[in-house]
Amino acid sequence: xxxxxxxxxxxxxxxxxxxxxxxxLAFVVGGSFSLIGQIVLDFVSGVERTTDEASxxxxxxxxxxGAVLTGLGIYDEIAEIGGAxxxxxxxxxxxxxxxxxxxxRREGFILxxxxxxxxxxxxxxxxxxxxxxxxxxxxxxxxxxx
Numbered sequence: 001x002x003x004x005x006x007x008x009x010x011x012x013x014x015x016x017x018x019x020x021x022x023x024x025l026a027f028v029v030g031g032s033f034s035l036i037g038q039i040v041l042d043f044v045s046g047v048e049r050t051t052d053e054a055s056x057x058x059x060x061x062x063x064x065x066g067a068v069l070t071g072l073g074i075y076d077e078i079a080e081i082g083g084a085x086x087x088x089x090x091x092x093x094x095x096x097x098x099x100x101x102x103x104x105r106r107e108g109f110i111l112x113x114x115x116x117x118x119x120x121x122x123x124x125x126x127x128x129x130x131x132x133x134x135x136x137x138x139x140x141x142x143x144x145x146x
Contacts, residue, residue, distance in 0.1 A: 026083045063094040065091060
């Protein structure tokens, strides 16, 4: 089979792209998580006095929600529908850590869960912290703090 024939065969058998459908579903799923987070924040803000405390408690609750949904197997179904909309919020980060911990729990707490829990989420943390540091350093130099 010639390369041109193969490419034609691939084009004919390729499933149709559903870009707009995926974009809308990602928006709805990500927006739903954000709406739930806002509702939790509004509720916690009524109880707590400072915005920082309310924000920290809201993040902890959203991480807990992501972990529980992952443990029950529901988060995977949500991610199947919402794609990137389920991956972007803090609940997506919770899902990656919890899923890795569940996958490697049979290998023990130290060499299994402890060692492999951050296999996927570790690079996100490293590059997030590094980029935050570099932006703060650049801002400090530009504003003349050094």
